Amino acid sequence: MRALLTGPDAPSVPALFAAELRRYRIEARLTQDELAQRVYCSSGLVSMIETGRRSPNKDFTRRCDEVLGTGGALMRLWPLLTREAYPSWFRPFVEMEATATAIHEFEVQAVPGLLQTADYARTVIGASWPPNSPDETDRQLAARLERQEILDRESPPLLWAVLDEGVLRRPVGTPDVMRTQLDHLLDMAQRQHIRLQIMPFNAGVHAAMDGSFFVLDLPNREHVVYVEGPGAGRLLIAPDVVTQLRLRFDALRGLALSPADSADMIAATLGDL
Template structure:
C-alpha cells in the first residue's frame, strides 16, 4: 500500500482476481470472504476498508500511471453473483477509459505465458528506484534486488506484448459483462 502511494508508475499482472485498486466493494467483499482459513467478520471488514481506501489513489490530482494486464481467468471466474460480476466488469470498463490507465487482457488463446507462476507488480518509485512486488497466498514480498526487478520488468513487457491491445481488451471485457448480464435476466 505504501509503495503504491509513492509510485510514479505501476505495472501490474493479475492471474486470479481483479486488481485491488479496481475492485468494487461487493467484489472485494466476496474475494476477502473466500479466504481459508476464514477470518473473523471484523477482520474482513477491516481489510475491506483498507482495500477501498487504497483506491483513493485513483482520485489524486497526479495519480501514478497504471499499466495492468489481467489474465482472461479474471473475467471468467465468477466471484460472487452474476450481478456482482456485471458491476465489476462495468467498473473495469470505466477505469480503462481513464487517461492514466492502460488495461489489457491476456486471452487463454495465447497459451503459456511469461508469468504462469503468479501475479506481480513492478513499481517505478518517485525517488527513481524500481521495485517489484510478488504475491503469494495470504501475503506478498517486496523485491529490491536489481537483477530480480529487471527480470520482472522484462516479464511484464512480454505479457504486455502477448495481451490484446487496450481497445480490443475493452471489447473483450464488454463481451463477458454481457454474458453475466444475461445470467441475471
C-alpha cells in the same frame, strides 16, 4: 488528541480509537443513544466501537468528528486503523504503492485490488479460510477501498494492468456483483492514466506462467518488484530481479490484447452474464 504511546505497552489502534471516541463523547455530554441519533447509526454500534468489538468505517468516523467537535482528531487516526487491517508483510508494499509514480501489475486470479468494486472485494475477502469475522472483513474491505484513493488524486500514478482472461471468466459473487465489477473495469479503463489489457487463453503459454507480480516505479527513479504467495509477500530490489520482471511485463503487454480489444472482450463477457 493526546500524544500516541509507542512501544510494547502501547494500546492497539482500535483500542486507542475506542478510548478517544468515548472521551470525546463524554466531554460533549452525550449518551451513546444521543450520539447514535446524531451520526445516524444504532446505539449498539456506538457501544461496540467504544468497547473495541467493532471497527468504525470512514463515514462514521467523519460524522463523529463533526458532531463531537474534535477538530478532526478521530479522522487522523483513520489511516492508522486501515493500515493495521493489513497483514504486517503487506504494509511495506502499500506504503510504496502510495508513493509510486507508475504501477505495473499482472494478475491471474482476481481483479486487481485497486480496481475492485466494494461488493467484489467483500466477496474475495470473505472467501478466506479459516473465515474472517464480520468485523475483520469490514476492516479489510475499508483498507482495500482506502488504497484505491491514490487513483483519484490530482496527479495519480500511472496504472498498467494485464489480467489473465480467467479473471473475467471466474464468477465472484452473484451475477450482479460480476456485472457491476466488469462495468467498473470498463469505466476505469477510460481514465487517461490507466491502461488495461487482457491476456487471452488462446495466447497460450507466456512469460509469467509462475504467477502474478507488481513492478513499482518510485519517485527517485528506483524500481521495486512485489510478489505474493499464500500468507506472505516479498519486496525485491535486486537490480537483476527488477530488470527481469520489467522485461517480463513488457513481454506480457506485447502478447496481450490491445487496450481497445481488451475492452471489447470485457464488454462481451459482460453481455454473457
